[in-house]
Amino acid sequence: MSKSNDQAVISDPRIREANVTIPVYGQLPFVPVRASGCDIFTDDGRRILDLYGGHAVAALGYGHPKQLKAVTEQCNKLIFQSNVVALEIRAQAAEKLTRVSPKGLDRVFFVNSGAEANENALRMACMATGRKKVLAITHGFHGRTAAAAAVTWNADRWYGFPNKPLEVDFIPRDDIAAAEAMIGDDIAAVIFEPVQGVAGGYDLSTDFLHSLRDLTSANGALLIADEVQSGIGRCGQFFAVDVHQIEPDILTSAKSLGGGIPCGAVLCTHSIAVCFGTGDLGTTFGGGPLAAAAIVATIDAISDENLLSNVRRSEIAIREKCVVGPVTRIQGMGLLLGLVCDRPAVEVRDALLSHDILTGTSSDPNIIRILAPLVLELQHIDHLAEALQNIAPATD
Numbered sequence: 001m002s003k004s005n006d007q008a009v010i011s012d013p014r015i016r017e018a019n020v021t022i023p024v025y026g027q028l029p030f031v032p033v034r035a036s037g038c039d040i041f042t043d044d045g046r047r048i049l050d051l052y053g054g055h056a057v058a059a060l061g062y063g064h065p066k067q068l069k070a071v072t073e074q075c076n077k078l079i080f081q082s083n084v085v086a087l088e089i090r091a092q093a094a095e096k097l098t099r100v101s102p103k104g105l106d107r108v109f110f111v112n113s114g115a116e117a118n119e120n121a122l123r124m125a126c127m128a129t130g131r132k133k134v135l136a137i138t139h140g141f142h143g144r145t146a147a148a149a150a151v152t153w154n155a156d157r158w159y160g161f162p163n164k165p166l167e168v169d170f171i172p173r174d175d176i177a178a179a180e181a182m183i184g185d186d187i188a189a190v191i192f193e194p195v196q197g198v199a200g201g202y203d204l205s206t207d208f209l210h211s212l213r214d215l216t217s218a219n220g221a222l223l224i225a226d227e228v229q230s231g232i233g234r235c236g237q238f239f240a241v242d243v244h245q246i247e248p249d250i251l252t253s254a255k256s257l258g259g260g261i262p263c264g265a266v267l268c269t270h271s272i273a274v275c276f277g278t279g280d281l282g283t284t285f286g287g288g289p290l291a292a293a294a295i296v297a298t299i300d301a302i303s304d305e306n307l308l309s310n311v312r313r314s315e316i317a318i319r320e321k322c323v324v325g326p327v328t329r330i331q332g333m334g335l336l337l338g339l340v341c342d343r344p345a346v347e348v349r350d351a352l353l354s355h356d357i358l359t360g361t362s363s364d365p366n367i368i369r370i371l372a373p374l375v376l377e378l379q380h381i382d383h384l385a386e387a388l389q390n391i392a393p394a395t396d
């Protein structure tokens with residue numbers, strides 16, 4: 001049978017994807033065809049409440065009118081031009097993003113993803129300090145590219161490259177004494193996630209984060225906040241470092257930044273920005289007009305619709321109502337929450353999916369992750385609580 005005939009007889013996209021893509025993802029057993037608000041509709045007629053938001057991307061949910069209007073209008077006007085020219089919409093995106101970013105971060109470099117943002121942040125730290133060693137935090141995740149993966153905890157089993165581009169060591173999370181012993185004048189930067197997302201929504205303590213700030217400042221090292229997952233309102237402020245009143249030197253953003261249109265950003269202080277000139281950093285797609293329009297719409301919607309308050313309200317309701325059934329404890333912040341379970345998280349995720357609720361797992365085998373759209377409603381939380389309650393007790 002010819003290749004084209006093969007494709008004609010098989011209609012299930014799961015089989016067709018499996019036939020022609022590299023099988024690196026464990027896929028879930030449903031096929032979305034459209035989505036609206038917090039709901040995904042599948043090809044076999046199911047309506048699934050999405051509390052996972054496409055790995056923390058769908059900040060505004062699906063089909064948000066402001067986002068659709070902004071992206072559609074931008075498509076009609078100018079779908080792409082690179083950084084070789086200035087654009088009104090890119091200027092707007094940069095102005096808005098720096099305005100909602102932590103104090104002092106008034107310069108931005110646009111990229112396309114979280115890993116690319118961290119890759120550039122690490123390069124910038126090495127170039128600005130002239131140092132080549134970086135410290136990261138145990139259990140942290142920063143992406144799959146060479147430097148981002150080098151600072152990711154436990155990445156050796158998939159790292160792949162023969163060498164790492166940086167010297168890296170890991171500070172045990174929340175261990176202030178270790179931070180004191182490890183941060184010296186040979187360190188270019190310390191990179192951290194204020195709330196460790198892939199690790200299951202583990203929120204680093206305020207005291208630990210302040211010690212990182214004080215020790216990096218005292219040693220001429222830079223502090224890089226990776227807010228790829230925790231940022232853009234997910235933790236109840238525009239950025240999670242704001243909750244701790246920490247001012248990093250560099251901050252990275254992606255995921256929710258464009259609400260689903262791929263984009264990322266590196267923010268830094270003016271004094272770091274002046275270390276770079278023409279040709280030192282670059283990307284073709286970063287800061288493209290479609291991404292810029294999506295960034296403007298996302299930030300505007302979060303501000304105009306009081307979504308930060310909605311996130312804080314949602315967190316309170318989830319903490320009050322959802323320590324039921326298999327859930328023994330909740331960690332994290334805002335809508336980046338880890339529900340600690342009395343059994344393997346995969347079992348709880350699958351049981352919730354059979355109740356038409358989508359959650360995520362994490363690198364902790366007993367934690368399911370909630371990364372819901374910031375437009376989540378109380379009725380959705382009640383639905384989750386009821387479904388958790390209905391999961392049968394664990395059998396020993």
Ligand SMILES: Cc1ncc(COP(=O)(O)O)c(C=O)c1O
Nearest residue numbers: 113114115141142143197228229
């Ligand atoms: C904290 C953090 N940093 C970086 C990344 C990598 O982002 P991307 O997948 O867009 O490269 C992720 C992805 O999960 C993340 O959670």
